[in-house]
Amino acid sequence: xxxxxxxxxxxxDRAIVAALGDDYAGTDPLLGLSSNxxxxxxxxxxxxxxxxxxxxxxxxxxxxxxxNLDVAAVCEVPQIAGPGFINFTVKPSYLATQLQAMQLDSRxxxxxxxxxxxxxxxxxxxxxxxxxxxGHLRSTILGDCIARVLEFRGHDVLRLNHVGDWGxxxxxxxxxxxxxxxxxxxxxxxxxxxDLVLLYKKAKQRFDEDxxxxxxxxxxxxKLQAKDPDTIEAWNLLCDQSRREFQVIYDRLNVxxxxxxxxxxxxxLSTVVDDLRATGLLVESDGAQCVFLDGxxxxxxxxxxxxxxxxxGGYNYATTDLAAVRYRIQTDRADRIIYITDAGQSDHxxxxxxxxxxxxxxxxxxxIIHVPFGLVLGxxxxxxKTRSGETIKLKDLLDEAIERFSNDLKSRVAAEERQxxxxxxxxxxxxxxxxxxxxxxxxxxxxxxxxxxxxxMLALQGNTAPYMMYAYVRVQGISRKGGIDFDRxxxxxxxxxxxxxxxxxxxxxxxxxxxxxxxERDLLPNRLCQYxxxxxxxxxxxxxxxxxxxxxxxxxxxxxxxxxxxxKTLRLGLDLLGIPVLERM
RNA sequence: GGGUAAAUAGCUCAGUUGGAUAGAGCAACUACCUUCUAAGUAGUCGGUCGGGGGUUCGAGUCCCUCUUUACCCA
Numbered sequence: 001x002x003x004x005x006x007x008x009x010x011x012x013d014r015a016i017v018a019a020l021g022d023d024y025a026g027t028d029p030l031l032g033l034s035s036n037x038x039x040x041x042x043x044x045x046x047x048x049x050x051x052x053x054x055x056x057x058x059x060x061x062x063x064x065x066x067x068n069l070d071v072a073a074v075c076e077v078p079q080i081a082g083p084g085f086i087n088f089t090v091k092p093s094y095l096a097t098q099l100q101a102m103q104l105d106s107r108x109x110x111x112x113x114x115x116x117x118x119x120x121x122x123x124x125x126x127x128x129x130x131x132x133x134x135g136h137l138r139s140t141i142l143g144d145c146i147a148r149v150l151e152f153r154g155h156d157v158l159r160l161n162h163v164g165d166w167g168x169x170x171x172x173x174x175x176x177x178x179x180x181x182x183x184x185x186x187x188x189x190x191x192x193x194x195d196l197v198l199l200y201k202k203a204k205q206r207f208d209e210d211x212x213x214x215x216x217x218x219x220x221x222x223k224l225q226a227k228d229p230d231t232i233e234a235w236n237l238l239c240d241q242s243r244r245e246f247q248v249i250y251d252r253l254n255v256x257x258x259x260x261x262x263x264x265x266x267x268x269l270s271t272v273v274d275d276l277r278a279t280g281l282l283v284e285s286d287g288a289q290c291v292f293l294d295g296x297x298x299x300x301x302x303x304x305x306x307x308x309x310x311x312x313g314g315y316n317y318a319t320t321d322l323a324a325v326r327y328r329i330q331t332d333r334a335d336r337i338i339y340i341t342d343a344g345q346s347d348h349x350x351x352x353x354x355x356x357x358x359x360x361x362x363x364x365x366x367x368i369i370h371v372p373f374g375l376v377l378g379x380x381x382x383x384x385k386t387r388s389g390e391t392i393k394l395k396d397l398l399d400e401a402i403e404r405f406s407n408d409l410k411s412r413v414a415a416e417e418r419q420x421x422x423x424x425x426x427x428x429x430x431x432x433x434x435x436x437x438x439x440x441x442x443x444x445x446x447x448x449x450x451x452x453x454x455x456x457m458l459a460l461q462g463n464t465a466p467y468m469m470y471a472y473v474r475v476q477g478i479s480r481k482g483g484i485d486f487d488r489x490x491x492x493x494x495x496x497x498x499x500x501x502x503x504x505x506x507x508x509x510x511x512x513x514x515x516x517x518x519x520e521r522d523l524l525p526n527r528l529c530q531y532x533x534x535x536x537x538x539x540x541x542x543x544x545x546x547x548x549x550x551x552x553x554x555x556x557x558x559x560x561x562x563x564x565x566x567x568k569t570l571r572l573g574l575d576l577l578g579i580p581v582l583e584r585m
Numbered sequence: 586g587g588g589u590a591a592a593u594a595g596c597u598c599a600g601u602u603g604g605a606u607a608g609a610g611c612a613a614c615u616a617c618c619u620u621c622u623a624a625g626u627a628g629u630c631g632g633u634c635g636g637g638g639g640u641u642c643g644a645g646u647c648c649c650u651c652u653u654u655a656c657c658c659a
Contacts, residue, residue, distance in 0.1 A: 028602080035605065045604055048642060058642075082605050083642070288659075296658085297587055304587095307659060316659095344656050346589060374590085375656070412624075432624090444598070448591075449655065455611095456597065460624050462610035463598090470624050478621045518601070530599070533609085544617095544626045563621090585624075 058084030127164030163261035171221030176203035401433035439465035
């Protein structure tokens with residue numbers, strides 16, 4: 001219903017000019033959806049603000065605007081209410097026309113972006129030799145959803161997995177494995193990721209306790225960076241091992257990613273430092289190459305540098321991230337770069353972006369943003385940390401989800417005396433379980449921390465994936481029962497909106513485009529979740545109160561169109577969340 | 586100590602450029618399946634939006650301040 005807002009805005013502007021004079025052309029009408037359905041569908045709030053300027057009562061101003069306003073093509077006569085709100089109620093005939101157009105459009109009325117952009121979404125980014133945990137779930141799911149929305153809007157999206165596959169920890173790990181488990185460094189599949197994680201922990205322990213080991217590990221890092229063949233082979237094996245396990249998770253979650261890990265930027269690191277030196281940003285401090293930025297201080301209140309080359313000549317995360325920024329702009333030609341990581345890294349990215357801007361790597365029209373998300377907290381409200389062993393492995397969470405939904409479905413099938421195959425139960429449980437986990441994450445405002453809870457994540461009532469999938473299933477039930485082929489309802493099916501619940505549902509369906517725009521702009525998937533939840537609620541209310549198959553034509557077809565549009569909107573919206581639909585459940 | 590977020594119903598959370606009587610879900614209680622799947626619907630209960638100032642026609646939303654919590658800081 002973007003077009004409705006556009007139409008009302010134009011008409012309001014004309015009326016404002018006619019009522020108040022040319023000086024007021026372009027006044028923001030403060031037009032939006034009504035705060036409460038009893039006031040109609042849209043409201044314009046500018047009369048109160050104009051009151052002081054004009055020295056008139058706001059209601060009087062509203063009245064003179066309404067007197068000059070022509071919106072009869074779309075709305076009933078606007079009403080003035082309260083201190084001076086102008087309320088609009090859309091005509092059912094107009095809604096019917098809009099719905100017909102939506103039914104004929106494979107994109108359900110959502111336009112493709114006028115200026116498609118090259119967008120990079122950097123997300124997921126697990127570390128080699130570490131298990132993916134619930135924190136990676138957030139990045140992965142949010143990134144996938146954001147990428148899907150941008151792709152749907154017609155942008156050219158590059159989904160990058162900035163895997164942690166480089167750094168000092170590899171020297172430590174390779175050295176330890178040479179001693180403790182040499183086969184792992186020469187044979188593929190000698191260990192699984194679980195073993196690797198355990199060995200990593202032991203290596204870390206050794207590293208922390210044994211100074212000699214520490215020194216040797218550093219030498220191993222140098223060998224890795226110097227591309228010593230044995231060390232590189234060992235490193236490749238370790239990466240492959242982790243990669244295979246990550247891929248299992250990505251496949252289950254149906255998430256596509258292009259891996260471009262930290263090691264990819266290795267050849268560009270020295271250029272970054274040279275470039276910063278050339279622009280005069282580099283300062284040597286205690287032997288390290290640093291960039292000092294305004295607004296950052298350390299514990300003692302001294303200026304805090306961003307170190308790009310350590311005293312020993314090595315590089316760090318900041319250097320890699322700077323190289324990535326540079327590469328993504330200069331080589332990938334990105335117009336918009338989106339980093340999806342936890343909020344704890346906000347300072348880091350702010351610094352990296354600021355340095356990149358000072359170095360003039362980021363053109364005016366390129367947007368580079370950190371899209372932070374809150375932490376997943378343990379039971380006691382503290383960050384879940386790998387070290388304390390509290391981490392919930394992603395794999396375990398997904399297995400648990402499927403297990404619970406499988407048990408639930410089995411008891412449901414037994415209680416309803418349904419005959420279902422084992423395949424049906426296994427498949428449904430898998431889809432519903434994974435969807436529930438995804439939705440639990442996406443439906444929350446990404447910026448807030450949340451306390452992890454199996455029960456909440458695997459709930460099946462209320463604002464959950466199963467609730468929405470169930471609404472979809474109900475429509476498919478109507479289709480089966482009535483032998484309805486929704487594709488054959490006819491291009492010009494008459495749409496009749498007499499009942500309150502039909503009107504409410506129709507109006508909500510037409511908000512899809514607005515919501516997708518918002519998600520594209522604010523990168524907040526929970527807005528889309530909220531929309532789909534409300535759509536399901538409105539559909540369920542309609543479904544509960546009005547029958548579809550058992551009413552006379554032409555009402556029957558009209559209602560079938562409403563059902564069909566609801567199902568299509570749910571399917572599209574859930575797809576943008578990375579959630580499939582089921583025909584039965 | 587500095588920085589960044591946050592504090593809304595018993596619990597978990599929404600709350601769109603500041604708009605009219607602050608909303609969901611869960612939990613608790615009640616009613617509705619011979620009817621298109623009850624994974625549903627309707628209802629009851631539940632709030633000094635952390636405290637205090639300020640800005641304005643109007644503040645959960647913006648500003649200041651205090652308290653508490655989380656995260657980041659060679």
